[in-house]
Amino acid sequence: MTALGFLYPGHFAEDDYPRIEQLLGSDIRVDVVHTEAGEGAHRVAAPREPGAAERLARGVEGLRLSGAEAVVWASASGSFADGWEGAHEQVRALAHAAGMPASCTSFAFVHAAREIGARRVAVAATYPAGVTGLFRDFLRAADVEVVAAxxxxPVAAAEAATWGESEILALAxxxxxPEAEAVLLPDSALHTASHIPALEKDLGKPVxxxxxxxxxxALRLTDRRVNAPALGALFTREPIVQV
Incomplete structure (x- = not known):
């Protein structure tokens, strides 16, 4: 059994995580601890609030007690808001507080894009343009080119959490x-776990x-690979060797 730990801000689309646990169909346990969400609407200043080091540190004790082997801060805007170096500092502090390997959703997007060999991507965001621009800058620092955004x-997290497949598909x-090799939907308040195959079929590319x-x-941090076609190309492709 591999236990994965997640710090999730607030209560919006956290039920995606037990859904993904079911779709993995393996000996994987997903444990979610909620942290304070801060403001519900995405503003340029607001994303920094939920990812403050003291807030994340308060959430890790429950994950240690659950036996988690790795922890991921499950927020994109809460991790890219302070840029590439700021995200590294945030993750280092989280790993120190948790006593286990750590990462965040923003780094997850970078590593996942590399995994599927997507160097040119489109970003579909519920953020205002300024916050989307911060994500573009973050990806650029990782040599991932955003060819469309x-x-x-701003869509409040509570509203984004009510969106279904039709709204998410329209956003994507x-x-x-055509130039985008993958489409990225960074908002952690969107329920997407059940819609990835439909999104990829419609767009004809990884999502x-x-x-x-x-x-x-989190699986990457624990050196686990799971084949789960219901979770899209990311969970079915062989690793891409970057040259």
Missing amino acids: HSVG RDADI LTASQVTVWE
């Missing part, structure tokens, strides 16, 4: 262009979503 925000379609890449990142 579509922002419909509006962002996608990376916050909950999907976050769980994949």
Whole structure:
């Protein structure tokens, strides 16, 4: 049994995680601890609040007691808001507090894009343009080129959590262009775990979503590989060797 730990801000789309646990169909246990969410709407300043070191540190004790082998801060905007170096500092502090390997959703998107060989991506975001721009900058620092970005925000997290497949598909379609090798949906408040195959079929390319890449990142930290076609191309492809 491999136990994976996640710190999730607030109560929005956290039920994606037990759903993913079921879809993995393996000896994987997913444990979620909730942290304070801060503001529900995405503003340029607001994403920094939930990822404050003291907030994350308060959440790790429950994960240690659960036997988690790795922890991932399950927020994209809460991890990319302070840039590439800021995210590294955040993860180092989290690993120190937790006493186990750690990462965050923003790094998960970078590692997942590399895994599927996507160097040019489109971003479909519920953020305002300024916050989407911060994510673009974060990806650029990792040599992932954002060839298209579509922002419909600011959409409050509570509202984003009510979106179904049709709204999420429309968001992804509006962002996608032929040059993009994958489409990224970074908002961790969106319920996407049940919709990835439909999204990929419609767009004809890999789709990376916050909950999907976050769980994949935790598996990566524990050196586990699980074939789970219901979770999209990320969970079915062989690793890409970057040259």
